[in-house]
Amino acid sequence: MKRIAITLLLLAAAGASFAGNNVKTGKPAAQPLVSFPAADLKWRELPGTGGIKVADLRGSITGKGAYDAFVIFPAGKDNPYHLHTQNLPTVVLKGTFYAVIDGKRIEYPAGSFYNLPANMPHYSGCAKGDDCLLFQYQADHFDLVPVEKK
Template identity: 60%
Template structure:
């Protein structure tokens, strides 16, 4: 599924709506590598910089994030694969393609991509992305 324009130009409180179209066809995305085989392609801003961003993020199949939290709200749309989250109640919630979830700031959890297929997400925040390791319960 090619979905480079599923949610471009989402305005947040800190990101005013653009005055011109934002166009990000899949074949023009500039993918960059992160640790663990994760890749991202910025649409607006910079996921690893400061300030608001909107980006596609791809996790390898079978990838598991350690127990962590984010200092800001993190909305995500799952475009392919099956992403998951495990909250402190121990329940594993699966998010197949077409799912949306919003993690409140400071919520401890584990997350990752189920085996079988890479997970492609669209994420955006009103300030920079972070992943703060936490002790698991």
């Protein structure tokens, strides 16, 4: 558990800020400290998702604009066929997450990364066994657009 907490903190520090450059100097702009010890994360269940929980770090996964968030998928939770209108980078920290693209299932065990391209229809979810803990971030809001099966 201690290793997961350390990993969460490192990922939050690395991804919680999309720093720009200072226009005058061209050097990276000074950024405020972003700090989310695991004990301080505020988890909430997303209504109508069958138990998916999120802890927002920057912005809100359910709001508008950029966000960074930890996401917990219950073990065995499957998503319907869908797509996202922008790329969805994901780091799997615990459990085994999966995506089914063009009929091919790809499993992502803890320690995996994937960047799902925008507008790519797929199934996804958390394999049975352990809950899945993910770190996700996008430059704009999260969306899940249902797609009719082929």
